[in-house]
Amino acid sequence: MRKFLVARENIENVNVVQSEVELEPPSNVVNEFNPNEIVRDPGHRKQINEYAPDIQDQVRRAYILKGPMQPDLPSFPRTTFGSVKRSFSKSWYKNYTWLEYNEIKDAAYCFYCFLFKKPGRAEHFGFEVFTKSGYRDWKHASQGLKDHVGSHNSLHNSCVKHYDDYNNQRQSVTSKFAKATKESEELYKIRLTCSLDCSRYLIEQGMTFRGHDESSTSLNKDNFREMVDWVKSQNEQVRDAFDRGGKNCTMTCGDIQKELATCCAHEVTKVIMEELGDRQLSVLIDESRDISVKEKMAVMLRFLNDKGNVVERFISLHHVKDTTSESLKNALYGILDKYTLSISRIRGQGYDGASNMRGEFNGLQRKILDENPYAFYVHCYAHHLQLVVVSVTSSCSSIHDFFEYISLIVTTTSASCKRKDALIEAQHQDILNKLESGEIYRGKGLHQSSNLTRPGDTRWGSHHTTLLRLDQMWPSVLKVLSMVDEDGRGPS
Numbered sequence: 001m002r003k004f005l006v007a008r009e010n011i012e013n014v015n016v017v018q019s020e021v022e023l024e025p026p027s028n029v030v031n032e033f034n035p036n037e038i039v040r041d042p043g044h045r046k047q048i049n050e051y052a053p054d055i056q057d058q059v060r061r062a063y064i065l066k067g068p069m070q071p072d073l074p075s076f077p078r079t080t081f082g083s084v085k086r087s088f089s090k091s092w093y094k095n096y097t098w099l100e101y102n103e104i105k106d107a108a109y110c111f112y113c114f115l116f117k118k119p120g121r122a123e124h125f126g127f128e129v130f131t132k133s134g135y136r137d138w139k140h141a142s143q144g145l146k147d148h149v150g151s152h153n154s155l156h157n158s159c160v161k162h163y164d165d166y167n168n169q170r171q172s173v174t175s176k177f178a179k180a181t182k183e184s185e186e187l188y189k190i191r192l193t194c195s196l197d198c199s200r201y202l203i204e205q206g207m208t209f210r211g212h213d214e215s216s217t218s219l220n221k222d223n224f225r226e227m228v229d230w231v232k233s234q235n236e237q238v239r240d241a242f243d244r245g246g247k248n249c250t251m252t253c254g255d256i257q258k259e260l261a262t263c264c265a266h267e268v269t270k271v272i273m274e275e276l277g278d279r280q281l282s283v284l285i286d287e288s289r290d291i292s293v294k295e296k297m298a299v300m301l302r303f304l305n306d307k308g309n310v311v312e313r314f315i316s317l318h319h320v321k322d323t324t325s326e327s328l329k330n331a332l333y334g335i336l337d338k339y340t341l342s343i344s345r346i347r348g349q350g351y352d353g354a355s356n357m358r359g360e361f362n363g364l365q366r367k368i369l370d371e372n373p374y375a376f377y378v379h380c381y382a383h384h385l386q387l388v389v390v391s392v393t394s395s396c397s398s399i400h401d402f403f404e405y406i407s408l409i410v411t412t413t414s415a416s417c418k419r420k421d422a423l424i425e426a427q428h429q430d431i432l433n434k435l436e437s438g439e440i441y442r443g444k445g446l447h448q449s450s451n452l453t454r455p456g457d458t459r460w461g462s463h464h465t466t467l468l469r470l471d472q473m474w475p476s477v478l479k480v481l482s483m484v485d486e487d488g489r490g491p492s
Contacts, residue, residue, distance in 0.1 A: 296317050
C-alpha cells in the first residue's frame with residue numbers, strides 16, 4: 001500500500017511538471033495588455049495568437065472598438081497587370097464590411113479573420129493572405145474577395161459569426177448568467193451618470209481628478225471623489241444608488257476615472273473628425289516639456305468648416321522620446337493613421353523656427369514634402385513677429401533701455417506684499433477721486449481692480465498689456481516708488 005501511494009505521488013509530480021512546461025508561453029508571446037500597442041494598420045499589427053491567452057479577449061475588444069482600417073483616399077496606387085493598370089477600389093468597403101486596406105503596402109486584409117482565426121488552419125482560400133501578408137491581386141479581386149468569403153460554413157463566415165456573438169455581449173452565455181435585474185441596471189445608470197457628469201466638469205475646467213489619499217477616512221479625497229460626495233449629499237436618489245451598490249461597481253476607482261476621461265476624449269475627437277469630413281487640412285505642431293519633464297508633441301488641425309470659416313482643432317498630445325525630425329515624423333504619421341487621415345490630404349505645415357522642424361534638407365517639413373509636395377511649409381507668423389520685434393528692440397539702445405526701465409519698475413513695485421497692497425490701495429483711492437471730480441464715469445465692468453503684469457520673454461503681446469496697465473496706474477506707481485525711496489533713505 002505504501003509503495004502504491006509513493007508511486008502515485010511521483011506520477012502526479014511528473015504530470016504537474018509536464019503541465020507547467022506545456023503551459024509556459026513562448027518567448028515572443030506578450031503577457032500584459034498594453035493599449036498603446038494596439039495598431040489599427042493591418043500591415044504592422046501583431047497577430048492575436050502572439051498575445052497570451054488570458055489577454056486575447058482584451059486585445060480583441062480594443063480592436064473592435066477601433067473598427068477596421070478603411071482609409072478613404074482620393075486615389076489608390078495603381079499596379080500594372082499585363083497592359084492594364086489596376087488599383088484597390090473604395091466601393092468594396094460597402095460590399096465587404098470586413099475589408100481593410102494598408103496604403104503603404106497597397107494590400108487588402110480581413111478584419112474578422114484577423115480577430116478570430118484559429119492558428120494552423122490555412123486551408124481556406126486566402127486565409128493567411130488576408131490576415132498576414134495582404135491581398136494585392138486587383139485584376140482578380142472581384143472573384144478573389146468572393147472566394148475568401150466562401151460558402152456558408154467557410155472559415156471566414158465562422159469568424160464573422162464569432163465577431164457577431166462577441167460584439168453582442170448580451171447574447172453571450174456569460175452575460176445571460178450575469179444578467180442583473182432592471183432595478184440594478186437603473187441604479188448602475190445613476191452611478192455612472194453621476195461619475196460621468198463630475199468627470200466632464202473637471203475636464204472642462206482643466207482640474208485634476210485624483211489626490212494623494214482617496215480612502216474613506218481621508219479629510220480631502222481631491223476633486224473627483226469630493227465632487228461625487230457633494231452630489232450624493234444634494235441628491236437623495238444618487239446617494240441611495242451608491243449606498244445600495246455596495247463596495248463593488250461604485251464607478252469611482254482610478255481606472256474608471258481614466259476610462260471616463262478617455263471616453264470623453266473619444267467623443268470630442270469623433271465630433272472633430274465629423275466636422276473635418278473629407279476636406280483638405282493643414283497640421284500645426286509644436287513640442288515642449290510638461291511638468292513631469294516629458295517631451296510632448298502637440299498636434300492641431302486647421303481646415304475650413306461648412307460655413308467657410310478657418311477653424312483649428314486640437315487632436316493629440318503625444319509623448320515623444322526624442323525630438324529628432326524622424327521621431328516627430330513617425331509620431332505624426334501614427335496620429336494621422338489613428339484617425340484614418342491620409343498624408344495626401346495635407347496642404348500646409350505650420351511650425352516654429354527650430355532646425356528639427358523647419359530644416360531645409362533634413363527637417364520635419366522636408367520629410368513630409370518629400371512624400372507630399374503639396375504640404376507647403378509656413379513659418380509661424382506670431383513667432384516671426386516676435387523675432388522681428390526682439391531684433392528691433394535689441395538694435396536700438398533707447399528702446400532697449402526703455403523696456404529695461406519698465407521691467408525694473410514692475411519688479412520694484414511688486415517685490416513684496418506690502419508694496420503690492422500699497423499699490424492697490426493707491427489705485428483704489430485714485431479711482432474714487434476721479435469719480436468724485438467727474439474725470440471718469442461709473443459703468444458696468446469699468447474701473448476694475450488690477451495690478452501690474454510682468455512682460456514675458458517669448459510673447460511680445462505681454463509687453464503691450466504691461467504698458468497699458470502702467471499708463472492706467474501711473475499716479476499710483478509714483479506713490480509706491482516714493483514710498484520705496486523714503487524707506488531707503490531711513491535708518492537701516
